[in-house]
Amino acid sequence: QLQLEDSGGGLVQPGGSLRLSCAASDSTADVNAFAWFRQVPEKEYELVGCLTVNTGTTDYRDSVKGRFTISTDNAKNMFYLQMNSLRPEDTGVYYCAVRRYGLCTSRPAAFGSWGQGTQVTVSS
Helix, strand or coil: CCCEEEECCCCEEECCCCEEEEHHHHHHCCEEEEEEEEECCCCEEEEEEEEEECCEEEEEEEECCCCEEEEEHHHHHHHEEEECCHHHHHHHEEEEECCCCCCCCCCCCCCCCCCCCEEEEEEE
């Protein structure tokens, strides 16, 4: 089971940018789905975006389309979430997650490895 460690969160003003990073403990070469979820108090995990390797597709929730981008670097066993034009409603704890086999899905239980979470706060 891959161990993941996410980082890069912080406090940023509306309109600002952050890049979250997720480091894997071993090779990500056989991972098929790289995802970022977020959670806000009293709400369930929501899928922010997910990259499916074997289809070459990346899907994002509507509210972040055009602002957030997922990328991977298998040579470094890393993947990232670039977040631009941040809004207060983007505030939450962000988690990276991977699924070795299968496609992207919004079901958190389908992902076998998770980071510990990194807090993103967008506020003036």
